[in-house]
Amino acid sequence: MDRSVLEALNAERAARRAAVVVTELASGRQRLVREAEVEADPLADAIGKAIRSGKSGIVQTDSGEVFLNAHLPPARLVVIGAVHISQALAPMAKLAGYDIEIIDPRTAFATPDRFPGVPLHAVWPEDVLKNRPFDAYTAVCVITHDPKIDDTPLIAALKAGCFYIGALGSRKTHARRVERLQAAGIPQSSIDRIEAPIGADIGAATPGEIAVAILASVIEAFRKRKMFAERRGETEPA
Incomplete structure (x- = not known):
């Protein structure tokens, strides 16, 4: 995982906030979507579903497949x-x-x-x-x-x-x-x-x-x- 993405993810974990790591499968590029940022994201529906369910998975987008890795604090x-x-x-x-x-x-x-x-x-x-x-x-x-x-x-x-x-x-x-x-x-x-x-x-x-x-x-x-x-x-x- 990209170091900057990992550091940002760890900060969200420490604050007990949900986040999703979005990975483009073709290029390997990664980005972190924080819970508070989901509604403004182009993949808002899919990321929101991942956060609600706590399940990770592959999503098909116009630019190719992406893997959504959901990270939720323990309830x-x-x-x-x-x-x-x-x-x-x-x-x-x-x-x-x-x-x-x-x-x-x-x-x-x-x-x-x-x-x-x-x-x-x-x-x-x-x-x-x-x-x-x-x-x-x-x-x-x-x-x-x-x-x-x-x-x-x-x-x-x-x-x-x-x-x-x-x-x-x-x-x-x-x-x-x-x-x-x-x-x-x-x-x-x-x-x-x-x-x-x-x-x-x-x-x-x-x-x-x-x-x-x-x-x-x-x-x-x-x-x-x-x-x-x-x-x-x-x-x-x-």
Whole structure:
């Protein structure tokens, strides 16, 4: 790979941004298309598809075949709440290829025994976010039912343009949540991005079923995301 292309690609990787290396098969010439540049590129449709799917491949163009090598940051799933649902969700998320971590300041719940092999932060979410901020390749699920724990990461997720944001609770609970977020200055257009009740509508009742519903929503949001439009202001989709 061309040295300048490799250096630029590594910079995008370090910043957890997607990029595609475009290689002309006839000449070997290469160029890097950053995620933010896709819409202006002559191969916008093909490159956008590669980023959404995460799949590389050959594309036929007017000037010959090109190989699109897609580089996506690992999708990250952050669960706020070390509860029964997260116990079921953690192994499922790993099987689906997501880097999952759990945050809950309640040390009685956030124990290694309950979450073996799972990155666990038994501290307040805001303390974790100082060093591990959310980004567009992060899904955030808040499931503690405690506004003191849930609201701060919800606001951070909305501001970061996370590809999925879900919150546990009834519609009545969510209505109160909306009031708090509005009082905190979050616009309604951003609040509307929250999936509440959380998870796909499959009639889930048990913690395991709810975990399945949540993971289904996360996968759908990731594979169907409108990443480029959401970067407008980092808060709201087109």
